[in-house]
Each structure stands twice: as structure tokens, then as C-alpha cells.
Amino acid sequence: MLPEYIVYISIATSLFCAYFYVRDIWRGKTKPNLASWLIWLLAPVVAGFVLLSDGSGISVIPIFMAASSPFFVILFALIKRNAIWRPSKLDYICLALSFLALISFAILKTGVWATIFAILADGIAFIPTYVKSWKEPDTETLSPYYSGSFNAFLGFATAPALTFVGIGFAVYLFFGNLAEIVIVLYKRWQSKNLKNKIREN
Numbered sequence: 092m093l094p095e096y097i098v099y100i101s102i103a104t105s106l107f108c109a110y111f112y113v114r115d116i117w118r119g120k121t122k123p124n125l126a127s128w129l130i131w132l133l134a135p136v137v138a139g140f141v142l143l144s145d146g147s148g149i150s151v152i153p154i155f156m157a158a159s160s161p162f163f164v165i166l167f168a169l170i171k172r173n174a175i176w177r178p179s180k181l182d183y184i185c186l187a188l189s190f191l192a193l194i195s196f197a198i199l200k201t202g203v204w205a206t207i208f209a210i211l212a213d214g215i216a217f218i219p220t221y222v223k224s225w226k227e228p229d230t231e232t233l234s235p236y237y238s239g240s241f242n243a244f245l246g247f248a249t250a251p252a253l254t255f256v257g258i259g260f261a262v263y264l265f266f267g268n269l270a271e272i273v274i275v276l277y278k279r280w281q282s283k284n285l286k287n288k289i290r291e292n
Contacts, residue, residue: 097249101156101242108238109160113167115232122230123168124223125175126182130189130216132161135260137196137209144202156242157264160235176230182219189215202256210263217267221274228278231271239268 115121135157143151168175192212196205224231246261 097245099152101152101238101245104238104241105156105159105235108234109163111234112160112232113163116164116167117171119171120229121232122176122223122227123164124178124182124219125165125168126178126186127216127218127220128161128164128168130186130193130212132158132165133193134189134209134213134216135264137193137205137212151246157239160238164235176223179219181222185215185218189213206256206259209260213260214263214267217271220271224271224274225278228275228282231275233272233275236268236271236275240265240272243268 112121112123116123135155139151139155139158189212192208192215196208196212199205199208220231243261243264247258247265250257250261
């Protein structure tokens with residue numbers, strides 16, 4: 092297990108990476124899907140309080156910091172209204188399901204089940220952004236997803252106990268962000284290859 096003080100690095104990385112995303116929103120390059128980002132603001136807060144109630148200490152900082160980027164993204168996207176991705180029916184469905192998962196947490200209030208529903212809420216929220224990134228990979232900036240995976244790794248590495256409640260959300264968060272990175276990079280690579288073939292012909 093890594094020394095717990097290392098998790099303070101997550102504060103710097105989250106804010107640093109959020110800056111690039113917000114900058115690209117302001118420039119009109121990045122168009123966040125607010126259905127995803129709203130849940131990404133709420134779910135880490137839920138998971139963080141669950142971890143605290145289960146006895147976790149400083150290792151919850153990376154989880155709470157996962158909410159910092161969504162806060163700034165939502166704030167600046169609302170200010171720069173033309174930078175918001177137009178929502179679809181799928182977005183609203185995922186948003187509703189995510190809210191139901193968060194409500195289930197509030198009703199159950201038990202460590203394992205709360206963690207499960209926090210993961211479900213956050214995971215369902217990824218779907219609209221996965222779909223958007225698959226269709227329009229250039230409307231995303233990857234910096235917060237890099238920091239999300241990195242911070243999740245720190246949360247896992249500094250967890251006092253390798254229990255589902257202790258590391259479940261961090262493990263999910265690592266792979267959830269990694270999947271978004273892979274989708275965007277793959278679709279950009281695919282688009283670049285297609286353009287090169289067209290030029291050659």
C-alpha cells in the first residue's frame with residue numbers, strides 16, 4: 092500500500108486536468124454531455140461518504156476529487172451555452188436511471204449496496220458520453236479522464252483494506268475512465284486513417 096499522503100497529488104492532478112477541459116469548452120472545441128457530468132458530480136460524493144461511514148480515511152480524497160472536474164465543467168458549460176452537447180432520448184433515460192440508483196443508495200444506506208448503486212449511477216452516466224465520443228470524438232478533451240484513472244489508482248493503492256466497499260468504486264472509476272480514453276483515441280485514429288486513404292486515392 093502506498094503512503095496515504097500521496098493522495099494529495101490527486102488534488103493537483105484533478106484541478107490541472109480540469110483546466111484543459113474547461114479551456115477547450117471556452118474555445119468551443121469540447122462539448123460536454125451534461126447528463127453524464129451531472130451524475131459524475133453527484134456519484135463520487137455519494138461514494139465518498141459511504142467510504143467515510145465505513146471507516147476509510149484519507150484514501151477517500153481521490154474519490155471526492157473526482158467531483159471537482161464535473162463541477163467546473165458544468166459551471167463553464169452553462170456559461171458558454173453553445174458548448175453544450177444537445178441531449179438525446181438516451182441521455183434522459185440514462186440520467187433518470189442514474190438518479191434512481193442514487194435514490195436507492197439514500198434509501199438503503201448500507202456500505203455494500205450503497206457502493207453498488209453508486210457504481211451503477213456513475214457507470215450508466217458514462218453511456219451518453221461513450222456514445223457521443225464514438226460519433227464525435229473531437230468533441231471531447233481527454234485530460235479529466237486521464238486524471239480520473241490516475242486518481243482512482245491512487246484511491247485503490249492507498250485503501251486501508253481491499254474490500255468491495257473500500258476499493259469497489261475506485262476500481263470501477265479506473266476502468267470507466269480508461270474505456271472513454273480508448274474510445275476517443277481509437278475513433279480519432281480511425282478517422283485519421285480514413286482521411287489518409289482518401290488523400291492517397
